[in-house]
Amino acid sequence: MVSVAIVGGSGYTGGELIRLLSSHPEVEIVDITSRQYDGTPVHKLHPHIRGTDLVFKNKKPSELDADVIFAATPHGASMKIVPELLETGAKVIDLSGDYRFNDIDVYEKWYGIKHTSDIKGVFGLPELHREEIKKATLIANPGCFVTGAILSGIPLSKAKIAERMIFDSKTGVSGAGVNPTTSTHYPNIGDNVNPYKPTSHRHMPEIQQELGAFSDVKISFTPHLVPVIRGILTTNHCFLIDGKEDITSEEILDLYKKQYEGEPFIQILEDGEIPRLSSVRGSNYAQIGCFEIDETGRLVVISAIDNLVKGASGQAIHNMNIMCGFDEKAGLDFFGMHP
């Protein structure tokens, strides 16, 4: 058993951490912090989590005493809190964008704020960085779009056969967080499709960093809000480099099967099956499929994840499991919810 604290537990990723950790066999939640909701029982903000004695507390980072701390705080805030959390001796998993970038300049350009810490996190995508995660004290948990996108592209970039990938993502609204805004107002989302930041979303450079580590594939990314609560479906329109046009769907599928062999949360679809959100809803699984090539040489790979689980809190727990030497599926060993 390890003791766990959650910093910033009132939002959706905080709620998912509590939901999932409550059923984790190796974990005890000892603290959930919130400045705004000090003293409030958890079920007042997360009405599905009842019958616990969990209460939000306004504790400083230095007051926490836990083996593992999840920082479910916004970017900017995490930057300041994480060093203090590390000083407590805990292993820290940060769900913000603050520690994801190898190059601080990229962070500062896309996030528009100064980076004030020189601590380095390990980019917490287990399928890419498992060995570093095992030894890490700070995990920078990947962005939700980033997770869906790079899982759909890793085998191609590693094989050095992709010239460019265009990620066209369709996301549920929970990715925008718990605070209501005009762009999450039901009448603006229901029965609608809303593209946003079509060429300038800050998850693009993060995708570029991870996929660009293997080859110099060009990355384009456009997200769309669809009338869905959870989930990101990413359509990766990929073009192959000159000289690789003869590759077949079967060979592509093979690359994916080899890359992800043994991965506990990756499901490679074949036989005409296509990923869709309901197959992974509420679970930590990612589904990857399609692998078709059209007459113009475009390869299509499609991935589906739950943005709050594999795209955030579930992946964070997966990282914890690896860091702590638990069974990787501990607390995450259940299927998605269809319908």
Place this chain on the structure above:
Amino acid sequence: MVSVAIVGGSGYTGGELIRLLSSHPEVEIVDITSRQYDGTPVHKLHPHIRGTDLVFKNKKPSELDADVIFAATPHGASMKIVPELLETGAKVIDLSGDYRFNDIDVYEKWYGIKHTSDIKGVFGLPELHREEIKKATLIANPGCFVTGAILSGIPLSKAKIAERMIFDSKTGVSGAGVNPTTSTHYPNIGDNVNPYKPTSHRHMPEIQQELGAFSDVKISFTPHLVPVIRGILTTNHCFLIDGKEDITSEEILDLYKKQYEGEPFIQILEDGEIPRLSSVRGSNYAQIGCFEIDETGRLVVISAIDNLVKGASGQAIHNMNIMCGFDEKAGLDFFGMHP
């Protein structure tokens, strides 16, 4: 460990049984039958359930060898299969309406078919019939609307203070089953509300039977399809008998707390909280709340359940747990999914 078979595993309640039983610590699924899909791997019909070696098989009831058998077959079909299933020596939990009625005439009137079996099932609502369930060999698992409705009314009927209850229910579309029809066609459901069988739904007499066992309360019921996948929210508009008009909200709340004290899956809300579907989505919990009385003497009690879990497969597993002497929460000990 008990061995479990599921008869008719291709529909939604079958899928939920597989989803939930796959994580049940005391259970091994040994057979899932389907006449239509003999030889088909389970994930072809339930795309969220992957990485198992489960395959549908076209087996006769007499060919099954399991400690517990769930019949997820339609009414009419269950009537014939259940006796054969019982002959195998298994404990049987039937999810259809066939064995729910004490009075066969009521069944024949509302279902419009002849009842051909004289076997009696125990009505499988643990909150009402736990002791009988413990000793039962055949459970008639309650209807989904019925579960939400009677949970909201039991304390009032037991206290003999209710003259009539009008159950106005709003249900998700998964309650209509896996087969597409005009009334489940997305363009007919999206952004719409569809009342149906406003005074003649066959779940009414089942509510009447269970609540009428304690007092002669009059029961009215009207269901509405809303653009929701899972869940039933029931608004119980209740009128009290003469002489009971002075009862207070607090006293009503007290009746509910006492009735459901210790119940593992009932959550009584207070302090202004109102049940809603997302609080129980995907879980076996029922939430009950409101307990307000308006100026005309109408008492409002509201319940929320997931129709496929507490309203069907989760409750069936709860019944199995009781029949087998397991921890009642085994395999069902997780929270709903909000958002």
Place this chain on the structure above:
Amino acid sequence: MVSVAIVGGSGYTGGELIRLLSSHPEVEIVDITSRQYDGTPVHKLHPHIRGTDLVFKNKKPSELDADVIFAATPHGASMKIVPELLETGAKVIDLSGDYRFNDIDVYEKWYGIKHTSDIKGVFGLPELHREEIKKATLIANPGCFVTGAILSGIPLSKAKIAERMIFDSKTGVSGAGVNPTTSTHYPNIGDNVNPYKPTSHRHMPEIQQELGAFSDVKISFTPHLVPVIRGILTTNHCFLIDGKEDITSEEILDLYKKQYEGEPFIQILEDGEIPRLSSVRGSNYAQIGCFEIDETGRLVVISAIDNLVKGASGQAIHNMNIMCGFDEKAGLDFFGMHP
């Protein structure tokens, strides 16, 4: 041609007025005011209304010069603006609750603010008050829930056969207005049902006032937010007074047909048809149907309207048509949008 001004044009009822009046053959929009958006072209807030030269202007009531003025302002604000608007000599149609109540005490009790004007408006439900509307200078346009509820109850109250009516309403989220809040946040509404103010919604006394004018029927009202953009479906659970239990569905239907004969926007359904939102979506029609009586003597009548049209801006235009002597269907003569 009459000239029209809209005060407070940035919200949903303002947008609907512009949308509908733009196609009205007898109307020219001369002013749309907004304090916040002075100088902003209309399409910046109402992205569907393009290619006009309409611009929001921050004008005072006294600066308006129009034959008809619609006040699409919140309650409290309307109270103060309406007298000034009337002083310009315009006919005024107020969409707020401020001038709907015959008894100021009722208003003050339910709205929690002091009423500071002694001007009286005509309650703008044409089906009840057409003759007064013809001569009125101030129309108090009815509340959206109120419209759906009383249309379903008028014939019963007029016939003095109803003892009580319980209005269980399911409403789209646009009724909550254009400003985002926690209760309109997509993740809280999608795939969910949210009851609210189950016994204390301020539309109840307005229903009481209008239906209570004909008999002393008791009124109960509970609204529910469903994942719908537009529309209110109201299920009127009605109980008849002693001695009227023998009335038949056919006789009830007859009452409705007679009451609404010749009404341009009322559609009485028969032959097993049931009102649903999509049949009236975007239109000024109200559908009323069901008229079934169950075994306990409960009569069910169901109405469906578009809350922004028949429940607000369309009804306001209907009132204008009557006040100005236009064809009552002018600008409103189109069908709903199904699917």
Place this chain on the structure above:
Amino acid sequence: MVSVAIVGGSGYTGGELIRLLSSHPEVEIVDITSRQYDGTPVHKLHPHIRGTDLVFKNKKPSELDADVIFAATPHGASMKIVPELLETGAKVIDLSGDYRFNDIDVYEKWYGIKHTSDIKGVFGLPELHREEIKKATLIANPGCFVTGAILSGIPLSKAKIAERMIFDSKTGVSGAGVNPTTSTHYPNIGDNVNPYKPTSHRHMPEIQQELGAFSDVKISFTPHLVPVIRGILTTNHCFLIDGKEDITSEEILDLYKKQYEGEPFIQILEDGEIPRLSSVRGSNYAQIGCFEIDETGRLVVISAIDNLVKGASGQAIHNMNIMCGFDEKAGLDFFGMHP
């Protein structure tokens, strides 16, 4: 006034034709045919269209006597009916795919059936073929995806600056028609995203034909079903030919403004506005916007249409207006419906 007949009026495009033509100032509907629903009043299938005396009749093509006939029949059926309709002397507008292809081989390859007629239709996209439409007797009304896609690409193909376009489309479910199937079953669509035929949808060659007429741009197309009733949002990821990389967003915008100047139903968005479905819902407008270029040289253009109006029945009426010399906006001169 022209007389109009609709062949195959029971589906969604038939319903839209009736809805829209009912308000058309120059049209009288004289016949609506249906083999299956002979004698049924229109409102029984289209519950929003009431108060007319329109009735489906099982008439043969040769029995029709109308100035204009709309064939809202499936492909394959239209192929056989259209010649007979033309023989009546009517102008014919066919909404199926049967007469859209210049090259019969392409049709036969993608539709998998033999083409048995040598009559040629005019491809009914007014923005491309207005002059031919004026003189046509047979219009082949474009596919819904096709309309959204090519409107977003015409100026680029005409300017001969596009090397390839990848159309990633998100469509509402009404595009699948009125008949329920597994892929339109609410529980499969709600809260979900379903890609389908990612590299093999039969609308691709139609896009290719029209855009390829101006330059040899390569076309890729992938459609996705989203939980929306109406509308198609198409994200056109476009790559420019070598030597054109220096073109700016402003110059691209200019191309679009010039191309569509004076077009009654095209709205070019600028100033950071992005097309979305609600802006055109229920209307014949197409919105086109974005025109941003990312760091990799990808140009993004986004279009939004209502698939049943601009993508089908509204465009058909626009074609009729042109053929008959009416005002092009007759019967279509109203805004979309937001929210």
